Amino acid sequence: MAPPTLKYFNLRGRGEVIRLLFAYKGVEYNEEEIDYQAMKSASGSEEFPFGQAPVLVDGDLHLAQMDTILRYLAREHGLYGSNNREKALIDMVLGGVESIRGDYGDLIYKGELKDDAKKEYATVHFAAESVTTRNGGAHFQYLENFLKRHNDGAGWAVGDSLTIADIHLFDIVDLHLREQLFPQEVKDKFPLLVAHHDRVAKEANIAAYLSSDKRPSQVNGVAGRG
Ligand SMILES: N[C@@H](CCC(=O)N[C@@H](CS)C(=O)NCC(=O)O)C(=O)O
Known part of the structure; x- marks a missing residue:
């Protein structure tokens, strides 16, 4: 096929998480850059089931939704834990990261990464006081604690080998460690997440991808914003 x-x-x-999975497992794949208007014109079709991207095409299967694609590939390539308990914990991490990713998207696109939006974001997602207040379930301390509870933060997030939970954690931390975001706050407050990020980055295939020109230089849909 x-x-x-x-x-x-x-x-x-x-x-990016999908590219990281392919890179880690050394899977051959193609990339096709989407034309936004063409995607919108085909919204709701088999080709673009939700009028959004990413979409993975595998044979006659067209899959939308980032985490659905990631789970599909993880099942194919052995990155989805070794039993139901591990799969459930992996799903929990994916859900927790998604809660942060949604707010991160708002910071970039609605808040335009302006100082007041960044300040509020840091208060809700990084500050010790907001761990026990309303934050949409999205606080980096929860992810830090998760790592601490599993292998005391010294290994992989779930089980004893790298899974898609590790790829997701790596990506969300990597986004926030960038110069325009919150590098110092993340380093100061979440040492296990940062150590885990560095551990993933050192995996040979991941390291090769990160330094290759296959990795897009633009991060978000708005050039120059983070
Ligand atoms: N829940 C979807 C969200 C996908 C999404 O927001 N895609 C954005 C690009 S990152 C998009 O296609 N936006 C265009 C639009 O909504 O018109 C997922 O996880 O894949």
Whole structure:
């Protein structure tokens, strides 16, 4: 069968965790850059089931939704834990990261990464006081604590080998460690997440991808904003 094709934009965004999985497992795949208007015209079709990207095409299967694609590939390539308990814990991490990713998207697109939006974001998602207040279930301390509870933060997030939970954690921390975001806050407050991020980045295939020109330089849909 032909290699799968990732249809996305030429940016990291919601395509990056999928690229990281392919890189880690050394899977051959194609990339097809999407034309936004063409995607919108085909919204709701088999080709673009939700009028959004990423979409993975594998044979006659067209899959939308980043985490659905990731789970599908993880099942194919052995990155989804070794039993039901591990799969459930992996799903929990994916859900927790998604809660942060949604707010991160608002910070970039609605808050335009302006100082007041960044300040509020940091208060809700990084500050010790907001761990026990309303934050939409999205606080980095929860992810830090999760790592601490599993292998005392010294290994992988779930079980004893790298899974898609690790790829997701890596990506969300990587986004926030960037210069324009919150590098110092994250380093100061969440040492286990940062150590885990560095551990994933050192995996040979991941390290090779991160330094390759296959990795898009643009991060979000708005050039120059983070
Ligand atoms: N829940 C979807 C969200 C996908 C999404 O927001 N995609 C954005 C790009 S990152 C998009 O296609 N936006 C265009 C639009 O909504 O018109 C997922 O996880 O894949």
